[in-house]
Amino acid sequence: MKNIESIHQEAIEITIDSKKKYDLVSFFRIVLFVVSLIEIVRYFIKSNTFELIIGVVSFALFLFLLSISVNLSNTIQFYNNVKSVCDEIKNQGKKNLKNTVVESVNDHHYAFDLDVIGNKSLIEKINRCQTNIGKNKLKFFLLNHLLDPNAIIERQNAVKELSGKLEWCVKFLANTKSIQSKVGDFKKQDKWTFNYTDFRLNSKTVQFLLIAIPILNVILIVLAFTIKSTLISSLVFFVLLLISMIINKLYGKSINEIVATVDNKANELKGYVAVFTLIEQEQFNSKEEILLQQKIISKNNEAASVLIKKLSGLIDSFESGNIMIFGTIFNVVFLWKLQFAVRIEKFIFDNSNELPQWFDAVAEYEALICFGLFAYQNEGFNYPICTENVRVVTAVNLSHPLISKNARVYNNFSTIQNNNVTIITGANMTGKSTFLRSIGINLVLAMNGCPVCAESFSFYPISIFTSMRTSDSLSDGSSYFNAEIKRLKILVDKLENKEPQFIILDEILKGTNSVDKLKGSELFLEKIMKMQTFNTCLIATHDLDLTKMEDLYPNTIVNYCFELYNNNGLLEPDYKLQRGVTKSMNAIDLMRRNKIID
Numbered sequence: 001m002k003n004i005e006s007i008h009q010e011a012i013e014i015t016i017d018s019k020k021k022y023d024l025v026s027f028f029r030i031v032l033f034v035v036s037l038i039e040i041v042r043y044f045i046k047s048n049t050f051e052l053i054i055g056v057v058s059f060a061l062f063l064f065l066l067s068i069s070v071n072l073s074n075t076i077q078f079y080n081n082v083k084s085v086c087d088e089i090k091n092q093g094k095k096n097l098k099n100t101v102v103e104s105v106n107d108h109h110y111a112f113d114l115d116v117i118g119n120k121s122l123i124e125k126i127n128r129c130q131t132n133i134g135k136n137k138l139k140f141f142l143l144n145h146l147l148d149p150n151a152i153i154e155r156q157n158a159v160k161e162l163s164g165k166l167e168w169c170v171k172f173l174a175n176t177k178s179i180q181s182k183v184g185d186f187k188k189q190d191k192w193t194f195n196y197t198d199f200r201l202n203s204k205t206v207q208f209l210l211i212a213i214p215i216l217n218v219i220l221i222v223l224a225f226t227i228k229s230t231l232i233s234s235l236v237f238f239v240l241l242l243i244s245m246i247i248n249k250l251y252g253k254s255i256n257e258i259v260a261t262v263d264n265k266a267n268e269l270k271g272y273v274a275v276f277t278l279i280e281q282e283q284f285n286s287k288e289e290i291l292l293q294q295k296i297i298s299k300n301n302e303a304a305s306v307l308i309k310k311l312s313g314l315i316d317s318f319e320s321g322n323i324m325i326f327g328t329i330f331n332v333v334f335l336w337k338l339q340f341a342v343r344i345e346k347f348i349f350d351n352s353n354e355l356p357q358w359f360d361a362v363a364e365y366e367a368l369i370c371f372g373l374f375a376y377q378n379e380g381f382n383y384p385i386c387t388e389n390v391r392v393v394t395a396v397n398l399s400h401p402l403i404s405k406n407a408r409v410y411n412n413f414s415t416i417q418n419n420n421v422t423i424i425t426g427a428n429m430t431g432k433s434t435f436l437r438s439i440g441i442n443l444v445l446a447m448n449g450c451p452v453c454a455e456s457f458s459f460y461p462i463s464i465f466t467s468m469r470t471s472d473s474l475s476d477g478s479s480y481f482n483a484e485i486k487r488l489k490i491l492v493d494k495l496e497n498k499e500p501q502f503i504i505l506d507e508i509l510k511g512t513n514s515v516d517k518l519k520g521s522e523l524f525l526e527k528i529m530k531m532q533t534f535n536t537c538l539i540a541t542h543d544l545d546l547t548k549m550e551d552l553y554p555n556t557i558v559n560y561c562f563e564l565y566n567n568n569g570l571l572e573p574d575y576k577l578q579r580g581v582t583k584s585m586n587a588i589d590l591m592r593r594n595k596i597i598d
Helices: 004-046 049-090 122-126 132-143 149-163 166-178 204-227 230-262 266-281 287-295 304-322 324-334 336-351 355-377 432-446 480-496 514-530 544-552 587-593
Strands: 394-398 411-414 421-426 456-459 463-467 501-506 535-541 557-567 570-579
Touching: 004 049, 004 166, 049 166, 049 355, 122 132, 122 355, 122 432, 132 355, 149 166, 149 287, 149 355, 166 266, 166 355, 204 230, 204 324, 204 336, 230 304, 230 324, 230 336, 266 287, 266 304, 266 355, 287 355, 304 324, 304 336, 324 336, 394 432, 411 432, 411 570, 421 432, 421 514, 421 544, 432 456, 432 463, 432 501, 432 535, 432 570, 463 480, 480 501, 480 514, 514 535, 514 544, 544 557
Parallel strands: 421 535, 421 557, 463 501, 501 535
Antiparallel strands: 394 411, 394 456, 557 570
């Protein structure tokens, strides 16, 4: 398999070679055009047939070289896009990417707390989509992870396969980058659809008019030329205009709706033809990708690429009716726009249910390609084991995927049983929150079929719920404590609705006094432990008295901690998780270091 560097280098070489050919062809194209022009002029002056032949042959060769120039220009553009895609892949997670998704989802049950969405987030690291439908599909996957073990295993197989099809993935993204886009078009839409519901043109009356009126118009024109009467010619011209005005009055609204629906979309559809063709011609082995490939076959067993090419051609023909002289004549004589409006409407009617499905398949491929490239870029990551019967999470040498490789600290961890609570203590800045996020974000990756940042990782599919970055709101008058209560109420409601949860809490009930905080935390943990719905809870806290619950519930609660060590008189963290309760504190030390206190 080619690596990204070799694909990038090959694209550079092809681009340089194509530019040389393009310049050479352009030179001869200009020469042939000048020769054809000179020879045709000389023919009209001297009436020499030989010069006419030279002129015609030169012009024919000019047209041939023109088509070669167009092909070379398309090749140059495509491989420039290949180079750009390769740069984006190599710069994974860097700030100079233009296609990152930076919006936050504050009310989601884990996205904000686990840095799945937003600046310097997981989606920013993974996203290489060129279209909005692809970006939104990727976002949907990360915010709605899989819960079916079989679906997770199939997704893993798809990601593994795509990580081994690097060249195909790059070509896919280069093709989507090539799609010509305008404001409000398919590439920038959140989802793909034709907003057309009129369907009035495919009637027997319209079909009759489309045949009868052009025939009548041709007869009238022939009659006018045959009789050679100014009066009759004027009358014919008036009749033609009158017929055109009546037809436009009757069906103008439908034609205008077609205009609004397909306006300027032909070029973009041509770009999607290449994408569909790439999907159709590839051989896939994973079940998920085979099913996606089958989605772009119409109910009549026609390939999406063929049908989209047909639609693009219909739109091209329809829009040619806007050409000033040609359009006016053909619209009056042959009802040109109505002819193609009828065909476009019929196409939309015949394929209205399948069109969104085809583009949804493209979006899914684009999102899966992002997962595949993520796997390719992180060869040290490993695919987790999805278990259905054993409800534990076990990680060996686990770390956070968004932390640079050189700065990662690896930890081992395992939950023990149903409704288990793990209490994690430690001084400030010792790694408690980062560890919680490491568990959570790797679970998100695992339930999307991606490799995780661990030597080994086994898990069971379960919904994730976090409460780590709760904030107050001036706009709705919600205090910090009230916001925390609302967040925890959502969790309790989910458990009472029999929805199993993997719970990650960081210093809950911070918005109240220490006495109520301790008592409230104890009662809350007791409540979720007694729930009939399965759950696992990880909670980080500075409240050491909360760890005494392990003595009351030794089979359900376990204490872990992060400790400080003395480094030449300075207390430093090693970020290593260990059993027990922390014995070190550093708040006063940190305040003195920062000269807040003496």
